[in-house]
Amino acid sequence: DQQVKQNSPSLSVQEGRISILNCDYTNSMFDYFLWYKKYPAEGPTFLISISSIKDKNEDGRFTVFLNKSAKHLSLHIVPSQPGDSAVYFCAASGWGGATNKLIFGTGTLLAVQP
Amino acid sequence: KAGVTQTPRYLIKTRGQQVTLSCSPISGHRSVSWYQQTPGQGLQFLFEYFSETQRNKGNFPGRFSGRQFSNSRSEMNVSTLELGDSALYLCASSLGGRGYEQYFGPGTRLTVT
Numbered sequence: 001d002q003q004v005k006q007n008s009p010s011l012s013v014q015e016g017r018i019s020i021l022n023c024d025y026t027n028s029m030f031d032y033f034l035w036y037k038k039y040p041a042e043g044p045t046f047l048i049s050i051s052s053i054k055d056k057n058e059d060g061r062f063t064v065f066l067n068k069s070a071k072h073l074s075l076h077i078v079p080s081q082p083g084d085s086a087v088y089f090c091a092a093s094g095w096g097g098a099t100n101k102l103i104f105g106t107g108t109l110l111a112v113q114p
Numbered sequence: 115k116a117g118v119t120q121t122p123r124y125l126i127k128t129r130g131q132q133v134t135l136s137c138s139p140i141s142g143h144r145s146v147s148w149y150q151q152t153p154g155q156g157l158q159f160l161f162e163y164f165s166e167t168q169r170n171k172g173n174f175p176g177r178f179s180g181r182q183f184s185n186s187r188s189e190m191n192v193s194t195l196e197l198g199d200s201a202l203y204l205c206a207s208s209l210g211g212r213g214y215e216q217y218f219g220p221g222t223r224l225t226v227t
Contacts, residue, residue: 034215043118043204043218044157089157099170100145100208100216104157 003027004092006105014113019077021108023090026071031094034102035064035075037086044089048075052094080112116141118207118219126225132193135222139186139207145169146188147216148180151202160203163188164210192224200226 005024013019021035031052036044050057050064050073057064063076077084087109091102119138127133139146148160159172163182180190186207192199202223206216 036218041202041221041223043120043206043220046215046217049215091157100147100162100206100210100214101159101170101172102147102149102206102216103159104149106156 002106003030004090004103004105006090006108008108009106010109010111012111012113013080015082016079019080019084019110019112021075021077021088021090021110023073023075023105024071025073025092027092027103028071029094030092030103032092033064033066033073034091034093035062036089036091037084038089038107039086082112082114085110085112118205118217120203120205120219120222122222123220124223124225126227127195128227129195129197131195132191133195133224134189134191135203135205135224137188137190137205137207137219139188139205140217142209143207143217144186144210145208145216146182146186147206147208148188148190149204149206150174151204151221152200157204160190195226197226200224
């Protein structure tokens with residue numbers, strides 16, 4: 001049962017344009033969401049997070065939007081740069097207890113074309 | 115501030131052997147979690163330790179175990195290795211409470227032959 005889903009395995013955008021990566025979840029207990037960027041054979045790099053009490057969080061070129069009613073979040077990267085090319089994972093936590101367990105989506109490979 | 119470190123970075127073992135992987139969290143972080151990444155299953159949670167106590171455990175067989183020391187460093191052990199245990203093992207640390215970001219190390223690439 002995939003509780004966190006990234007339905008687009010890959011995305012290609014032109015440099016300077018907006019990249020929009022999407023993520024859906026099924027567990028209404030989730031209350032904290034994170035986005036990570038990952039290069040092959042390296043650990044994920046934390047990008048941005050959002051708590052369920054918010055619907056938007058910005059950090060530089062990265063903005064995460066959360067739609068709780070639709071159980072959907074998205075990551076916007078503006079403007080996209082070739083160095084942003086990587087696999088992006090969304091992750092969720094919130095189990096009603098004291099744990100940092102994360103459930104990850106399957107990832108979206110972003111390719112930013114120069 | 116130094117990031118999360120994991121040793122060794124690469125490891126080749128034979129079926130039936132056991133292996134121990136080590137993780138040093140970011141200074142001041144008390145929570146350490148372990149994840150397994152494989153092409154077929156993606157990133158999956160193994161277990162989390164906080165203040166030397168296992169706080170949560172994923173759906174992995176008992177061959178996978180871990181521990182945390184008083185300085186927050188953590189080790190995970192896999193006994194009786196199987197070919198399917200070949201994966202990238204990632205360690206992540208955070209301050210400990212909920213709602214804090216987790217920072218990952220570079221991982222240990224384990225190959226079982």
